[in-house]
Every structure is written in structure tokens, then in C-alpha cells.
Amino acid sequence: MLDLAFDLSPGVSIRPESFGALLYHFGTRRLSFLKDPRLLAVVQQLPGSASAREACLSAGLAADELPAYARALTTLVATDMIKERT
Amino acid sequence: MTDVLPLVEHFALGLDAPICLTWELTYACNLACSHCLSSSGRRDPRELSTAQAKAVIDELQRMQVFYVNIGGGEPTVRADFWELLDYATAHDVGVKFSTNGIRLDAEAARRIAANSYVDVQISIDGATAEVNDAVRGQGSYDVAVQALQHLADVGVSAKLSVVCTRHNISQLDAFKAIADRFGAQLRLTRLRPSGRGADVWDELHPTQAQQRELYDWLVLHGEGVLTGDSFFHLAAYGEALPGLNLCGAGRVVCLIDPVGDVYACPFAIHDAFLAGNVLGEGGFARVWRESELFLELREPQSGGTCRSCDQYDACRGGCMAAKFFTGLPLDGPDPECVKGHGELGLAAVAPGTAPKPSLDHSHKGGVRGGPVPIQIGRRRPDKACDENPLSALIP
Numbered sequence: 424m425l426d427l428a429f430d431l432s433p434g435v436s437i438r439p440e441s442f443g444a445l446l447y448h449f450g451t452r453r454l455s456f457l458k459d460p461r462l463l464a465v466v467q468q469l470p471g472s473a474s475a476r477e478a479c480l481s482a483g484l485a486a487d488e489l490p491a492y493a494r495a496l497t498t499l500v501a502t503d504m505i506k507e508r509t
Numbered sequence: 510m511t512d513v514l515p516l517v518e519h520f521a522l523g524l525d526a527p528i529c530l531t532w533e534l535t536y537a538c539n540l541a542c543s544h545c546l547s548s549s550g551r552r553d554p555r556e557l558s559t560a561q562a563k564a565v566i567d568e569l570q571r572m573q574v575f576y577v578n579i580g581g582g583e584p585t586v587r588a589d590f591w592e593l594l595d596y597a598t599a600h601d602v603g604v605k606f607s608t609n610g611i612r613l614d615a616e617a618a619r620r621i622a623a624n625s626y627v628d629v630q631i632s633i634d635g636a637t638a639e640v641n642d643a644v645r646g647q648g649s650y651d652v653a654v655q656a657l658q659h660l661a662d663v664g665v666s667a668k669l670s671v672v673c674t675r676h677n678i679s680q681l682d683a684f685k686a687i688a689d690r691f692g693a694q695l696r697l698t699r700l701r702p703s704g705r706g707a708d709v710w711d712e713l714h715p716t717q718a719q720q721r722e723l724y725d726w727l728v729l730h731g732e733g734v735l736t737g738d739s740f741f742h743l744a745a746y747g748e749a750l751p752g753l754n755l756c757g758a759g760r761v762v763c764l765i766d767p768v769g770d771v772y773a774c775p776f777a778i779h780d781a782f783l784a785g786n787v788l789g790e791g792g793f794a795r796v797w798r799e800s801e802l803f804l805e806l807r808e809p810q811s812g813g814t815c816r817s818c819d820q821y822d823a824c825r826g827g828c829m830a831a832k833f834f835t836g837l838p839l840d841g842p843d844p845e846c847v848k849g850h851g852e853l854g855l856a857a858v859a860p861g862t863a864p865k866p867s868l869d870h871s872h873k874g875g876v877r878g879g880p881v882p883i884q885i886g887r888r889r890p891d892k893a894c895d896e897n898p899l900s901a902l903i904p
Contacts, residue, residue: 436573436601438525438526438573440519440525441519441525445524445528445575447575447576449601449603449626450625452603452628454528454575
């Protein structure tokens with residue numbers, strides 16, 4: 424997962440909030456919550472990064488934090504909030 | 510590290526903008542439903558103009574309010590309804606609108622099908638014409654079913670929106686069958702004693718036994734049935750129902766009424782819950798972020814007399830509007846508290862002292878074919894002092 428590149432899915436908007444952010448998918452009408460400002464930073468870095476790992480590191484994460492963030496990104500893929508770049 | 514989970518604790522303290530909000534476009538309505546939460550009927554001459562409504566949409570776009578729940582009154586009777594709908598979705602504000610179906614012909618259905626950011630909810634309060642029309646008025650069942658048919662014909666999956674009453678709790682499976690027949694999704698919401706609902710609440714609100722039946726049914730059907738998070742007071746039965754289990758008034762939701770007044774929630778049209786007006790300086794954003802009322806609602810709640818209850822964390826004292834309009838203190842139990850605490854509270858409310866809605870746009874003299882309440886199984890006690898409801902059954 425960490426070696427793949429991702430973009431926001433079409434129709435997804437991000438609204439930053441004090442706790443992190445709200446993500447809304449206009450297509451599925453699904454709302455998700457990013458409970459962590461650093462996860463928001465990772466998601467914001469994704470489109471400009473060659474891989475999820477690069478996005479995490481650009482967002483200032485330490486190497487031992489990556490597995491937990493990879494799990495969160497997997498959840499966002501499963502709910503179609505982010506999509507693998509093809 | 511944290512996960513992607515709902516965050517009730519943050520929500521209780523309020524967000525920079527609502528997650529969604531209800532916007533009633535007009536008080537005008539062709540029907541005169543006996544339980545109308547906004548006492549609708551006649552248009553208010555001060556209703557927002559097309560230009561003013563578009564300015565509100567611009568502001569919602571800037572605040573990133575992802576969608577609005579449009580209602581009324583009957584929103585589709587506004588001449589600019591479709592114009593506003595298209596304007597909203599073109600400005601990143603999705604629309605979910607509620608209608609009784611009166612204007613939902615084949616052409617309107619095609620229009621909805623062509624706009625992927627629009628959802629439509631058809632209101633129906635009985636799975637049979639008899640039960641529905643007693644509350645919503647003669648012929649309203651057939652109109653709603655016709656609208657569902659038009660939507661199904663063009664492949665739109667509508668929502669079938671039901672207010673749960675004493676007369677339709679026994680029809681939950683039948684509602685589900687109707688929804689399935691039209692490829693629609695069922696949405697069940699709670700009857701509130703708001704607007705004209707206050708006048709019929711005693712007769713229409715579900716009994717304790719029915720509340721339990723409803724809860725069990727909701728648990729069984731899980732996320733397949735929508736509830737607008739309106740039954741969180743039932744969480745005190747045990748397992749929480751899907752959704753945000755808290756009162757979102759002024760914290761994650763609010764109401765903009767047809768004249769632009771902003772209330773804490775759609776069920777609280779009363780001066781006590783009026784936070785400001787979208788036409789005031791600073792617009793809606795200022796009302797949402799700075800109004801005294803909303804800031805107060807975002808303060809930690811004391812829980813009042815409910816604090817000592819072992820289920821307080823589950824139901825959080827229930828619905829603010831339901832308490833207010835039945836005359837109960839806001840920091841005490843919900844009138845439909847599943848532990849029965851609300852009933853004790855209600856018994857102590859002196860008749861006629863509950864607050865009345867601040868506005869009434871009801872049709873004067875009613876409408877043709879208006880609702881006629883049904884009376885079922887309510888026999889008078891045999892003797893004045895005989896209050897046992899079983900007395901008539903004892904041979």
C-alpha cells in the first residue's frame with residue numbers, strides 16, 4: 424500500500440475542522456471523519472506525491488508511524504475516498 | 510494514531526460549519542397535515558427572494574456545507590424551486606428535498622434523474638391510504654405513490670420518508686415492502702410535538718410498547734433503514750442505533766426557515782431557539798459561529814436530573830424540542846424516555862402551560878379533504894373512576 428500512489432476520488436471534498444477534517448463523497452453521499460490533523464496532512468499530500476510513503480514522510484511522520492497510517496489509508500480506499508493512481 | 514471514526518465528543522462542541530442543515534423554502538403547502546412540525550399552510554410574504562436564496566447558497570458553498578435538506582411547507586410549490594435546486598448543485602451544495610409529491614410528475618422525475626447530486630424523499634405516514642390520509646389528508650397517499658412510480662420509471666431510487674406514529678408502528682414491514690416495490694430506501698423519523706404536532710402528540714406518539722417494537726425493528730434492519738439519527742433516545746434500551754447518537758441542535762445541524770431565520774433545529778421553531786437571520790450582517794456564517802444561543806448549546810451539558818440515570822451516556826437526555834414543547838425542563842428526561850421518567854415529568858406539567866410555537870402559517874379554516882383523525886380501540890372507561898384499560902375486556 425505504501426508504495427502505491429493515490430489521488431482523491433472524483434467527487435470527494437475535504438473540509439478541515441479543528442479535530443482533523445470531514446470528507447464528503449458527492450457520489451456515494453458518504454461522510455467520513457479524519458480524527459487526526461496529521462492524517463489530513465497525509466491526504467492533502469497524496470496527489471503531489473509519487474507514493475503513499477512519500478506523502479506520509481512529507482507530512483512529517485516517523486517511519487514507525489507508517490503502518491498505522493497505512494491502515495487508515497486502506498480504510499479510505501475501501502470507502503472510495505481515495506483511489507489508486509493509474 | 511487514530512482511525513476514521515465518528516467523533517461525538519468533538520461534535521458536541523460544534524463545528525466550523527454544519528455537517529448538513531435543513532432549509533425550509535416556503536411555509537406554503539397544499540396539504541394541512543395534522544402533525545406538521547412547522548405549522549405550514551400559507552406562504553409568508555417575507556420569504557426569501559430568488560436572489561437572496563442564491564446568496565445563501567453561495568455562502569453555504571464557501572462554508573463547505575456539503576448538502577442541504579430542503580423542505581417546507583411544500584418546497585416544490587415555489588416557482589423558482591428547480592432553479593434553486595440546479596443553482597445549489599452547480600455550486601457544490603448537494604440537495605435532498607422532501608415533498609408530498611404534488612408536483613412530481615414524469616417531467617420532474619426526469620429532471621431529478623439527470624442531476625446526480627439530488628436526492629428526493631417522498632413523505633408518507635401510513636402504509637395504507639386509510640392510515641396515511643387520516644394524518645396527511647384525503648388523496649395524499651395516492652399522490653405519494655404516483656410520485657414514487659414516476660421516480661421508479663426513470664430509475665431514481667427515492668427515499669420513502671415516514672413519521673412514526675401510534676397508528677403506523679404496526680406497518681413497518683408494509684412500509685419496507687412499499688419501498689422495495691419502488692426500489693426506494695425507507696427512512697423512519699420520530700414524531701415531535703413541534704408546530705401542529707403539539708396538538709396531536711398525545712394521540713399520535715407511539716406507546717412505550719410500540720417504542721420497544723420500533724427499536725427492535727430498527728436494530729434488526731440496521732443501516733438498511735435511514736432514521737435521520739432521530740431515535741437516539743431509544744439507545745437507552747441497550748445497543749445504540751446507527752448514526753450520531755446525540756442532539757445535534759446548533760452543534761452539527763440547524764434550520765434556516767423560509768424568511769431566513771436560523772433556528773437550532775428543524776423541530777424548534779420558537780423564539781427560544783432563534784439564533785439570528787441570514788440577511789443580518791455577517792450572514793449565516795456569523796449566526797452559526799457567533800450567535801449567543803449556538804455558543805451556549807456547545808457548552809458542556811450538565812445532564813440535570815438525568816445525570817444519575819445509568820443510561821445517560823446512551824441517550825444523553827433525548828430530544829431538546831420534544832422536551833420543550835411538552836413543557837418539560839431541558840435538562841431533564843425526554844417525554845418518551847424509555848425508562849418512563851418522562852411520563853412522570855409530564856404528569857407534573859400543568860395543562861396548557863407548555864410553550865406554543867412562535868409562528869403559525871396554518872391554512873385558515875383548513876383545506877378541502879384535510880386530515881380527519883381516526884379513533885381506534887379507545888373506549889371510554891365504564892365508570893368515571895375506572896381507569897384500567899383492560900376493564901372493557903373483562904366479561
